[in-house]
Amino acid sequence: MPQIEVLDEQTIDKIAAGEVVERPSSVVKELVENAIDAKATAITVEIKEGGTSLIRITDNGCGIEAAQIPIAFYRHSTSKIRKVEDLVRISSLGFRGEALSSIAAVAQVELITKTPEQFTGSRYLIEGGKEVSLAEIGAPNGTTFLVKNLFYNTPVRRKFLKSAQTEAGYVNDLMERIALSHPEISFKFINNGQIRLHTSGNGKLKDIIYHIYGRDIAANLLEIHAEYEGFSVDGFIGKPIIARGNRNFESYFINGRYIKSTLIAKALEDGYRGFMMQHKYPFTVLTISLDGTLVDVNVHPNKMELRFSNGEILYQQLAALLSTRLRESELIPKVTVHEEKKQEKRPQIQPQEAPEPFEQKRLERLRAAVAKDSPYERKYPERNRPETGTSGQETAGQASVLREQITYGTEYPGSFPVEQKLLCEEKTDSSETQKQEKNGEVFFPESVNTDSQEVLAEHALQQTLFDAAEQKAEEQADTGGSDFSDADLKSKQEWKLLSKQARPHHRIIGQLFETYWLVEYQEQFYMIDQHAAHEKVLFERTMKAYREKEFTSQMISPPIILSLTMQEEVLLKKFLPEFEKLGYEIEYFGGKEYAVNAVPGNLYGLNGQSLLLELMDGLGNMSEKDTPDLVVEKIASMSCKAAVKGNQKLSRPEIEHLIDELLTLENPYFCPHGRPVIVSMTKYEIEKKFKRIV
The missing domain is CATH 3.30.565.10 (Histidine kinase-like ATPase, C-terminal domain)
Known part of the structure; x- marks a missing residue:
């Protein structure tokens, strides 16, 4: 022994x-x-x-x-x-x-x-x-x-x-x-x-997210801050557009400690339900500050697993917090143009020897003669930039000033040989030229081709405006929008597409491929998927009716007789209360048969027999751990088969009504399966695609 x-x-x-x-x-x-x-x-x-x-x-x-x-x-x-x-x-x-x-x-x-x-x-x-x-x-x-x-x-x-x-x-x-x-x-x-990682320690979480995950992630974040009894939540969550295929991008910390918790992971993913496609997981960086008496860290020596005394409350409030924050945000995916920027090489001006005194005097006399009555010598008083106005007005103001103050002899991409020659000659008197340019005075010899100069100036203007617009777009992407002094203009600019204030300003252009409706609003171009939109409307309507117990039933005569297998009978008996809440009336008919006397009133037009069987098939694939809410969402999601399909012609009044229906939803941006209902494209991106901005 x-x-x-x-x-x-x-x-x-x-x-x-x-x-x-x-x-x-x-x-x-x-x-x-x-x-x-x-x-x-x-x-x-x-x-x-x-x-x-x-x-x-x-x-x-x-x-x-x-x-x-x-x-x-x-x-x-x-x-x-x-x-x-x-x-x-x-x-x-x-x-x-x-x-x-x-x-x-x-x-x-x-x-x-x-x-x-x-x-x-x-x-x-x-x-x-x-x-x-x-x-x-x-x-x-x-x-x-x-x-x-x-x-x-x-x-x-x-x-x-x-x-x-x-x-x-x-x-x-x-x-x-x-x-x-x-x-x-x-x-x-x-x-x-x-060196693989180096942070500054400046206390700015978003800077670290940018440093680790890059610009695309940092540009699609929503800030979170909430306080509850016993705990608080701070940090950032990602928009659904940056969802990933695994949980590697879910980061959450309890009192500064990095942990892994199935409870918190489930709360995060349930908060995103309805905003992402299936089998996708959110990007989160959240710090949860808890009273030390509410959490047990002494579970495992690696201290990665915790136990919560208020786990159910934490789960419910965290899921509700994320869901509310997502509903408050406009989550329309943007279609962007990805093109490699071509670096235009500016013509290099080779240094030349200084001209002889005689040639220098001749150039001075030539400049004086041109300056006397040249249309290119322009003096303008200093213009005050308007303090208020939209970004478009501001850019327009810049354009007018640029057109008037443009220096035609300056080196620009694509300059013509005659301009290069002139630049080389004028370089000999650099101090005088710089002084004249600062005063807004520019001189040209009579031999210069004025048409070429106009083309050159317009090209320079377009390049300058493009740089300004691109910088402005980047600033707006980083700050979430522009700042305006005029409160009315600001509020109008911040109206969401799907808001009652913005609705009168929608301009419906037409239908594409008998599936997508095209809408113009505030220099944005939107495409609405009619199937996904109608599917979302039906889903939300079904869920609301279920929660408020307002389902109506439509009686059918004669009733539909279903012959069920033993497994289907078990499922029917198990979920019969859920079917009844949705508006079904089903009774035992004898043997293996059941009679369906009524179907949900808002699902008319569907084959009631096949729909009910599909519902039971879907429920049969669910695990025992699924909550009653998941059962209801499964039923409601499959009920959306009543939605209008793609390649189905809709009239303008019908799409107007569909948009009005979307306005009433808490989350109109994604269908029940997580696909986008609306995508957008800015005027800037469209003009860039057509090379109007190069």
């Missing part, structure tokens, strides 16, 4: 390390969290070979006193808590006191640290859980950890690690999440000598 024995300390340490240190990213997580707890404002992480050969973490935090260093590497030694009651109100990221002992048990660790009160720092070496040395050393304030040869004494663990590139990817992903959770801290991540 096997004997029971107490394991030695080294074996115990290695077993405990297996729970905390799974891979190099686990080491980085524990040490970076310690640096954050030490009030560091700048943290640098460097790894080599995926973190297996070297992990170096440097911070400018409070440091560790020399006498405390060996104690820090004991199991369950910590400065974060003192007694069991402290576990109820944990405010730090670490508290278990297992990280340093677990890391030291499976690696060669070097620690260099100094507190602000000490004159010198300390250097501590520990390998495989055994102390090697402790000595004084010159060091800056803060702490540096060097973790070398991870799992050197547990080759089995090392064998199960993935490639160096994959392990480095795990560390990179972790550093991005931590940077998002603490925008007030500057993070730098270096992999094999290359």
